[in-house]
Amino acid sequence: MSELLKNIDARTRLAGTNKLEILLFSLGNDLRTGRTETFGINVFKVREVMRTPQITAAPDMPSAVKGMVSLRGVLVPVVDLSEFIGMQVETPREIMIVTEYNGHTQGFLVESVDTILRLDWAKMRVPPEMLTANMGGLVTAVTELADGRLVMLLDVERILSETAKYEDDMVYSQIRPLERQDLSIVYADDSSVARGQIERTLNALGIRGVMAMNGLQAWQELLKIANYADATGRPVKELVQLVLTDVEMPEMDGYILTKNIKSDSRFAGIPVVMHSSLSSTSNQQLGRSVGVDEYVSKFEAQRLAETLSRLLLQGSAAPAN
Secondary structure, eight states: OTTTTTTGGGGGGGTTTTEEEEEEEEEEEETTTTEEEEEEEEGGGEEEEEEOOOOBOOSSOOTTEEEEEEETTEEEEEEEHHHHTTOOOOSOOOEEEEEEETTEEEEEEESEEEEEEEEEGGGOBOOOHHHHHHTTTOEEEEEEOTTSOEEEEEOHHHHHHHHHOOOOHHHHHTOOOOOOSSOEEEEEOSOHHHHHHHHHHHHHHTOEEEEESSHHHHHHHHHHHHHHHHHHTOOGGGTOOEEEEOSOOSSSOHHHHHHHHHTOGGGTTOOEEEEESOOSHHHHHHHHHTTOOEEEETTOHHHHHHHHHHHHHHHOOOOOO
């Protein structure tokens, strides 16, 4: 297993190329459908793959949270992914994928892992609305393999939000509004949970937000805004004052979106903030290498609000009376 994920840090070289590597895995045969589906998780977020160690049960946990294990002295919560998404399986969860998001480490129990697949984000498609509705937004992207199998990329942020309860509702009540009615941003994220957090933060600040489900949609919205600005003889910065983007998104990732913005003179002076669960120093450096102005980890609404407030007020003079 260790050989499979050796040198993961070296894979960060893919950033800025609109490519990703995903670890394929199975949750077993679903007794309801008789099918064994293939799922994926971005290698950037995987620390290691191992045989499932002995799990210590903990009281008052969601049913999918099986307990915790000790990994090199660190207590790690363990989630059974098949139970979380509502599958009915009989095979044991013999493999644990250890992941890291925003400095939080957790284990996901799966039946088996397959291989690491290198793909272009352009080949990762936004799932159909019916699938999104039926699975509660758990699938953020879908791609087809050469053998005809469909691979579903899971929204790990949603899983963590519902099992770990990282979000505190009190945080939003403590955000002070900017008391400006003329500010707006474009934000892009493929996670419904992350989009909800961003929307709540913007509402607390009193900022208008234009939502996109991935980098390509955000870029198309920005081009529409730029074309309208050209037609009306106004600078783009009067219409949108900031772009907030995730890193991992189907069709176009946050690195390519940032490169597009920074290479187009019409968007000069508009800061780009990267908002991601990829919280390592190397990923922050990669973001800055393509022109990102600030980096904010997810599940930190107060820090996101402070960063947006500072950049928006710095870059936008109050309108003349």
